Structures are given as C-alpha cells and as structure tokens.
Amino acid sequence: xxxxxxxxxxxxxxxxxxxxxxxxxxxxxxxxxxxxxxxxxxxxxxxxxxxxxxxxxxxxxxxxxxxxxxxxxxxxxxxxxxxxxxxxxxxxxxxxxxxxxxxxxxxxxxxxxxxxxxxxxxxxxxxxxxxxxxxxxxxxxxxxxxxxxxxxxxxxxxxxxxxxxxxxxxxxxxxxxxxxxxxxxxxxxxxxxxxxxxxxxxxxxxxxxxxxxxxxxxxxxxxxxxxxxxxxxxxxxxxxxxxxxxxxxxxxxxxxxxxxxxxxxxxxxxxxxxxxxxxxxxxxxxxxxxxxxxxxxxxxxxxxxxxxxxxxxxxxxxxxxxxx
Amino acid sequence: xxxxxxxxxxxxxxxxxxxxxxxxxxxxxxxxxxxxxxxxxxxxxxxxxxxxxxxxxxxxxxxxxxxxxxxxxxxxxxxxxxxxxxxxxxxxxxxxxxxxxxxxxxxxxxxxxxxxxxxxxxxxxxxxxxxxxxxxxxxxxxxxxxxxxxxxxxxxxxxxxxxxxxxxxxxxxxxxxxxxxxxxxxxxxxxxxxxxxxxxxxxxxxxxxxxxxxxxxxxxxxxxxxxxxxxxxxxxxxxxxxxxxxxxxxxxxxxxxxxxxxxxxxxxxxxxxxxxxxxxxxxxxxxxxxxxxxxxxxxxxxxxxxxxxxxxxxxxxxxxxxxxxxxxxxxxxxxxxxxxxxxxxxxxxxxxxxxxxxxxxxxxxxxxxxxxxxxxxxxxxxxxxxxxxxxxxxxxxxxxxxxxxxxxxxxxxxxxxxxxxxxxxxxxxxxxxxxxxxxxxxxxxxxxxxxxxxxxxxxxxxxxxxxxxxxxxxxxxxxxxxxxxxxxxxxxxxxxxxxxxxxxxxxxxxxxx
Numbered sequence: 001x002x003x004x005x006x007x008x009x010x011x012x013x014x015x016x017x018x019x020x021x022x023x024x025x026x027x028x029x030x031x032x033x034x035x036x037x038x039x040x041x042x043x044x045x046x047x048x049x050x051x052x053x054x055x056x057x058x059x060x061x062x063x064x065x066x067x068x069x070x071x072x073x074x075x076x077x078x079x080x081x082x083x084x085x086x087x088x089x090x091x092x093x094x095x096x097x098x099x100x101x102x103x104x105x106x107x108x109x110x111x112x113x114x115x116x117x118x119x120x121x122x123x124x125x126x127x128x129x130x131x132x133x134x135x136x137x138x139x140x141x142x143x144x145x146x147x148x149x150x151x152x153x154x155x156x157x158x159x160x161x162x163x164x165x166x167x168x169x170x171x172x173x174x175x176x177x178x179x180x181x182x183x184x185x186x187x188x189x190x191x192x193x194x195x196x197x198x199x200x201x202x203x204x205x206x207x208x209x210x211x212x213x214x215x216x217x218x219x220x221x222x223x224x225x226x227x228x229x230x231x232x233x234x235x236x237x238x239x240x241x242x243x244x245x246x247x248x249x250x251x252x253x254x255x256x257x258x259x260x261x262x263x264x265x266x267x268x269x270x271x272x273x274x275x276x277x278x279x280x281x282x283x284x285x286x287x288x289x290x291x292x293x294x295x296x297x298x299x300x301x302x303x304x305x306x307x308x309x310x311x312x313x314x315x316x317x318x319x320x321x322x323x324x
Numbered sequence: 325x326x327x328x329x330x331x332x333x334x335x336x337x338x339x340x341x342x343x344x345x346x347x348x349x350x351x352x353x354x355x356x357x358x359x360x361x362x363x364x365x366x367x368x369x370x371x372x373x374x375x376x377x378x379x380x381x382x383x384x385x386x387x388x389x390x391x392x393x394x395x396x397x398x399x400x401x402x403x404x405x406x407x408x409x410x411x412x413x414x415x416x417x418x419x420x421x422x423x424x425x426x427x428x429x430x431x432x433x434x435x436x437x438x439x440x441x442x443x444x445x446x447x448x449x450x451x452x453x454x455x456x457x458x459x460x461x462x463x464x465x466x467x468x469x470x471x472x473x474x475x476x477x478x479x480x481x482x483x484x485x486x487x488x489x490x491x492x493x494x495x496x497x498x499x500x501x502x503x504x505x506x507x508x509x510x511x512x513x514x515x516x517x518x519x520x521x522x523x524x525x526x527x528x529x530x531x532x533x534x535x536x537x538x539x540x541x542x543x544x545x546x547x548x549x550x551x552x553x554x555x556x557x558x559x560x561x562x563x564x565x566x567x568x569x570x571x572x573x574x575x576x577x578x579x580x581x582x583x584x585x586x587x588x589x590x591x592x593x594x595x596x597x598x599x600x601x602x603x604x605x606x607x608x609x610x611x612x613x614x615x616x617x618x619x620x621x622x623x624x625x626x627x628x629x630x631x632x633x634x635x636x637x638x639x640x641x642x643x644x645x646x647x648x649x650x651x652x653x654x655x656x657x658x659x660x661x662x663x664x665x666x667x668x669x670x671x672x673x674x675x676x677x678x679x680x681x682x683x684x685x686x687x688x689x690x691x692x693x694x695x696x697x698x699x700x701x702x703x704x705x706x707x708x709x710x711x712x713x714x715x716x717x718x719x720x721x722x723x724x725x726x727x728x729x730x731x732x733x734x735x736x737x738x739x740x741x742x743x744x745x746x747x748x749x750x751x752x753x754x755x756x757x758x759x760x761x762x763x764x765x766x767x768x769x770x771x772x773x774x775x776x777x778x779x780x781x782x783x784x785x786x787x788x789x790x791x792x793x794x795x796x797x798x799x800x801x802x803x804x805x806x807x808x809x810x811x812x813x814x815x816x817x818x819x820x821x822x823x824x825x826x827x828x829x830x831x832x833x834x835x836x837x
Contacts, residue, residue: 180441180442187424193422195436196406197416199405
C-alpha cells in the first residue's frame with residue numbers, strides 16, 4: 001500500500017514539474033486569444049525565452065538577470081506578433097509560425113557564435129539557476145508515513161516557478177472575470193466593433209494582452225532552461241507551446257479548466273516516463289514506443305472527441321478593420 | 325435644392341451644416357445640411373448608398389467629415405470618436421448590434437462606461453441605474469440574461485438602454501426594424517414614442533416609407549449623397565417621398581390583371597417536416613398551386629416557412645405526407661433531389677441570398693450560372709464556355725437592370741438589390757414551371773422592389789406558377805392571388821387576395837385564433 005502511495009506521490013511530484021511551463025504558456029495564450037489574437041507562437045516564445053534566460057544567466061551568473069532577459073525576449077517576440085497582426089492586420093497564424101521558425105533557428109545560431117558549444121549554452125550551476133525551495137522541517141516530517149511523503153515530495157521541494165504557476169491561475173481568473181481590464185479583454189475578443197464604438201481602442205487592448213502573453217511565456221521559458229534544466233539546448237521546448245495551446249482549447253479558454261488540462265497532459269507525460277520498462281501484470285512489458293506515444297494519443301482523443309462545444313472567442317484570428 | 329423647413333424660432337438640438345465626405349472616389353455626402361428639433365422623431369430616408377448611414381456615422385464620430393460642421397444645442401461640436409459623441413449626448417443604435425453575445429445585459433451596458441479596476445462596483449451602480457430607466461421607459465429587460473440568448477427585439481432594447489445609461493439625449497437608430505417581427509416593431513415604436521415624450525430626440529434612418537409616415541415628425545430625404553428635401557411629415561405622403569428617394573416616379577402598388585388559372589402544378593398533402601432537433605416545424609399542411617397563380621405565404625419569420633421552402637426544393641427531407649410536382653410524387657421514401665427537380669422545372673430563389681443563393685467570393689457570372697452550370701450553353705466537354713457565359717450574363721444583367729452590368733466583378737461588390745436580381749434572373753430565365761421564391765425583396769431598394777415585383781407578375785402572366793414566401797405583409801398582399809398564413813408550422817388561414825386585408829392577416833399571423 002505504502003509502496004503504491006510512494007509511486008503515486010512521485011508521479012504527482014513530476015506532474016507538477018512538467019505542468020509548470022504548460023501552465024505559464026497556456027495562461028499566456030489565454031490572454032492573447034481572449035483578446036482576439038490567435039497565438040501559435042507560444043512555442044517560439046517559450047524557446048526564445050529559454051535561450052535568452054540561459055545565455056544571460058551563463059554570462060552574468062545570475063538567475064534573476066537570466067529570468068529578466070527571458071521575459072524581455074519573449075515580450076519582444078510577442079510585440080512583433082502584435083506589430084504584424086494588430087498594427088498591420090497580417091495573418092495571425094502565419095506570423096505565429098514565422099516566430100516559431102525564426103526562434104528555432106536563431107537560438108542555436110547565436111549560442112554557437114557566443115559560446116562555441118555546438119548550439120548549446122554552458123551548463124549552469126549555483127546562483128545561475130533557480131533551485132528548489134525546501135519547506136522548513138521537511139526532514140522531520142518526511143519520516144511520518146503518508147503525510148511525510150505528501151509534504152516532502154508533493155508540497156515542498158519545488159522550484160519557485162512551480163508555486164508561481166499555480167498561484168497565477170486564480171489571479172488570472174480574477175483578472176479576466178472580475179476586473180474592468182478583463183471585461184474589455186473578453187469583449188475585444190468577441191466583438192471588437194462593439195468595443196470600438198464603446199470608445200475603447202481595439203489595438204491598444206490587443207497590445208496590452210500580447211504584452212501579458214509575452215510576460216507569462218517569459219516565465220515559462222526561463223523555467224525550462226534555468227530551473228527545470230541547467231542550460232539551453234536546441235529545441236528544448238519540444239512542442240510544449242503547442243501542447244499548451246491544446247490545453248487552452250481543451251480548457252475552453254477558461255483559466256481553471258485550462259489548468260486541469262495542463263495537469264492532465266503533464267500527468268500522462270509523468271506516467272509514460274514511469275511506465276517505461278515496467279512490467280504490467282497480465283500484459284508484460286509494453287514496448288517503450290507505445291508508452292511514449294501515450295500523451296500524444298491522449299491529446300488527439302481529448303481534442304477530437306471530448307471538447308464538444310468549445311466555443312472560441314468569436315473574433316479570434318480576425319484582424320480588426322473598420323468597415324470601408 | 326435644400327429647403328429649410330424648420331424656422332429659427334424652433335428649438336434646434338442638432339444642426340448639421342454642409343457635411344462632405346469622400347471614400348476614395350465616392351462622394352458619399354455632398355454638402356449635407358439637416359436641422360433636427362428637440363423632442364421630435366426625425367426620419368432620414370433614402371435608398372441603400374444614399375449616404376444616410378455615412379452621415380450618421382459622422383455625427384456619431386465613427387468617421388470624420390472632410391468638410392462641414394456639427395452644432396449641438398447651438399454650440400459647435402468637434403466629434404472625433406464615439407466617446408465624444410456620447411459626451412455631447414448623442415447615442416447610436418446600430419443596424420448590426422454592437423453587443424458582446426456571451427456577456428450579460430448588464431456587462432454589455434457598462435462596457436466602456438466602467439470606472440475603477442474592480443468590476444463589481446460598476447455593475448452595482450449600473451443595476452440601480454437600470455432599474456430607474458426600466459421604470460421610466462418600460463423596456464422589460466432582465467439585466468442578468470445572456471445577450472446571445474435573447475431575441476433580436478430585446479437585444480435592440482439593450483442597445484437603447486446602453487445609450488440611455490450613457491446619458492444620451494439624441495438617439496440615432498439605423499434601420500432598426502429590418503430584423504424585427506411586426507410585434508417587435510410595434511413595441512419598438514412604443515418605446516420610441518415614450519422616449520420622445522420624456523424629451524429625447526430621435527433620428528430614425530430607414531428606407532421604409534411606412535415607418536416614416538407612422539412615426540416621424542419631420543423627414544429628410546437623401547439621394548446619391550445629397551439632401552433632396554427636408555419636410556414636416558404631415559405635409560407629405562408615401563408617393564411623394566418614394567419619388568424623391570428614387571428620383572423618378574415609382575408605382576408602389578402592383579398592377580395585376582385577373583387571370584384564369586390552368587392545370588395544377590404542385591400539390592402538397594399532409595406534409596410534416598422535422599428540424600435537426602426533431603422538432604416539428606411544419607405540421608400536416610396541404611395546399612396546391614396552379615398555372616398562372618401566385619400563392620403567397622405570410623407569417624412571422626420562423627413559423628415553418630423556411631423548412632417548407634427547403635423541403636419543396638429538395639434541401640430538407642420530407643418526414644410525412646407527399647409532394648406532387650407535375651406528374652411526380654415525392655415522400656419520405658422517394659425524396660426530392662435538388663438537382664433533378666431543378667431540371668424538371670422547379671426554380672428556387674432562396675431566402676438568404678448570401679448564404680444559399682450566391683457565392684459572394686465568386687465573380688458575378690459564376691454566381692449567375694450556379695445550379696445551371698451543366699447546361700450545354702455553359703458547359704463544353706471539359707471546360708466551361710467562359711466567353712458564352714460572359715455574353716449570356718451580360719445580356720441578362722442588361723435585361724434585369726443589374727447595376728453595374730459587368731459580370732466580371734466579384735459578386736460581393738454588388739449591392740443587395742443587385743445581388744438579388746442576379747439570383748432572380750438566373751432562376752427566372754429558364755422559364756420554370758414553378759418558381760419558389762423566399763423574401764424576394766429583403767434589404768432591397770424601393771426602385772428595385774418595383775422592378776422585381778413587375779418581373780414576378782410577368783412570369784405569372786406567362787402562365788407559370790409562383791410560390792412566394794415573405795415576411796413583408798405588403799408584398800404578400802399586393803402580389804398574391806391567394807394568401808396562406810403560417811403560424812407555428814400550420815396553415816391557419818387561406819384567403820383570396822380580394823378578401824384579404826392587413827388587419828385580418830396580422831391577427832392570423834399572431835396566432836389569434
């Protein structure tokens with residue numbers, strides 16, 4: 001019994017860690033899409049922030065400067081997206097994809113030029129990384145069965161980013177549903193004309209939303225390179241931006257449901273890591289390829305079959321042009 | 325020729341002086357001047373593209389005038405945005421409602437008028453304010469209802485409330501009745517009259533003469549960007565206004581001779597149709613149509629007319645009963661094939677021309693052959709005969725007065741009336757035995773309405789049969805030889821034209837039996 005509980009605790013522990021960048025990116029996407037801007041560039045922003053954070057941390061030796069650089073880079077990319085599709089009313093999917101491709105190439109190129117490590121940044125250690133926070137009394141409580149496990153594995157011992165990501169969900173929910181900014185944000189994604197005639201600038205609202213998108217992706221990207229890992233490697237975001245987008249759709253553009261979707265995706269990922277090479281009673285060892293495919297299969301099933309009536313913000317993807 | 329009907333002694337709340345507006349090469353407003361008296365309902369009437377909506381968008385600050393000035397209460401107002409218009413007490417009820425559908429009524433009302441960071445305070449304030457407004461104007465709107473779930477008539481009231489909440493004194497209503505049922509129109513007029521009684525000023529943009537005569541105190545007629553006349557409504561009449569709008573005399577009534585009917589073309593027996601949710605939309609109806617006869621179906625939109633049209637033309641399946649067309653019988657097990665029945669001589673002008681009648685992204689000549697593209701005059705062995713199509717379309721456009729008569733232009737660049745003519749000429753030109761036509765003049769200018777009506781009567785005089793479905797009571801009354809009234813999926817009345825009048829039909833349409 002305790003053995004299964006241990007396994008379960010460890011699964012939850014890694015679920016939380018895997019979910020963190022997804023939560024950041026999905027909430028980031030929530031702001032963009034709620035304002036009517038489709039953002040498939042989440043992936044690129046995560047990767048860009050990861051590179052900038054790792055590079056800055058490697059040079060300065062400060063994780064905080066790394067984080068700042070990551071945010072700066074991601075906000076910059078987000079504003080480029082805004083410039084292309086808000087100011088110049090370009091196609092949002094094309095612009096987002098362009099950012100993804102651009103970042104995938106420019107990151108390793110700059111890394112190679114600066115650090116000469118084959119497209120990676122140097123291994124980070126010490127203050128150049130964010131290390132896990134340990135709650136007081138962890139060692140003493142750890143010895144208590146069950147509760148100790150929950151305290152030391154599930155609650156304590158995570159990175160500051162992990163806690164931040166989860167605290168963000170109610171905050172985002174509050175901002176979107178209970179504030180004036182949130183009302184205008186939701187309105188601009190549904191009926192920008194109504195917002196325009198009510199005297200609110202559609203462009204300004206979308207830029208504000210994209211700024212927040214950049215900010216949150218910055219946190220997500222920095223987490224990947226200077227907290228979860230110790231440095232930048234080529235394509236290290238590995239489709240998490242897209243997975244976050246899927247979580248956002250599955251979560252029907254609502255913060256709470258989106259968090260649930262992120263956790264679900266992260267859990268299947270944690271599960272597949274644990275199931276590899278494990279002999280399941282009655283079935284035996286499942287080939288590793290099948291196990292690894294599990295999160296993707298689940299994503300497809302969920303998105304295709306279960307979301308049902310997911311209604312996207314109505315103006316999402318359509319540049320706002322005054323008639324005539 | 326601008327004659328200022330209003331004397332200086334009158335209380336002018338809004339004075340529009342010499343407004344000019346260009347869109348590229350189009351001179352949309354040419355030195356337009358209108359004076360609007362306080363506490364009156366002022367109608368602005370004109371055909372589509374006459375510049376009414378442009379003018380009001382300028383007054384509301386959505387566009388800026390290239391020239392001219394606007395005075396509110398005697399003071400010059402510089403209105404460069406809708407917010408500034410509101411600051412001057414000018415509110416607008418748009419033709420396409422400026423509402424956020426997933427929001428509640430209350431959220432819609434405060435949007436853009438909120439203060440502070442937290443919504444709750446603004447919402448509370450609006451709720452109290454709304455109660456007061458409700459009592460004063462009897463608008464009957466639930467502040468917590470989701471706008472997307474409300475019928476259009478109530479959504480419009482939300483728009484009016486929005487303007488009231490922002491302290492508007494002058495209300496601009498742009499074609500407010502286009503989407504309303506007759507009952508909703510009545511209610512709207514009641515609200516507008518009570519607004520006027522409370523000292524508010526209303527500007528009504530419309531192309532419906534009847535609304536002008538019913539409701540307004542003064543009327544301005546616009547044509548091709550210019551003001552043609554300003555008049556007190558009681559000093560004019562429908563015929564005069566129609567002539568001023570179109571620029572030539574218009575015959576509003578349809579000239580139709582008695583005609584002997586021929587053999588039976590279509591008979592519908594105990595027809596029942598279900599919709600996607602398995603709800604009975606058409607309930608056990610029977611009727612028939614003969615050669616040389618126009619059967620009009622009157623009724624408030626959504627009482628089964630659409631489903632009936634779709635079943636007759638093979639778009640929707642028959643659940644029970646039979647349809648006999650010429651010598652073929654169709655029922656649940658022998659469904660109508662839309663393509664086959666067209667070949668047999670049933671032509672269809674759908675209710676929604678943009679969704680079902682045309683492909684707006686196609687060029688006009690492509691839209692003009694839709695459904696007939698297999699005819700040998702249009703189709704070679706492999707390719708379409710482009711040149712033959714263009715030539716044929718050009719001739720047709722000329723004959724039906726489609727403007728511009730250039731079939732190479734994109735369908736979407738034609739006005740609503742001209743798009744409708746493209747559909748009509750396509751369907752009528754094959755000389756069908758039966759023409760099934762839904763809402764032939766929805767959103768169509770008065771001049772084009774006259775033309776379309778004439779064409780329909782001509783087809784009937786040639787001995788063809790026509791089934792006409794329209795929510796415009798006038799249209800059904802003037803065109804049909806026999807009128808059926810549909811209510812709740814049933815035919816609740818069959819009346820010959822000479823025994824029919826608006827009142828009887830109106831009562832039947834409202835289900836008052």
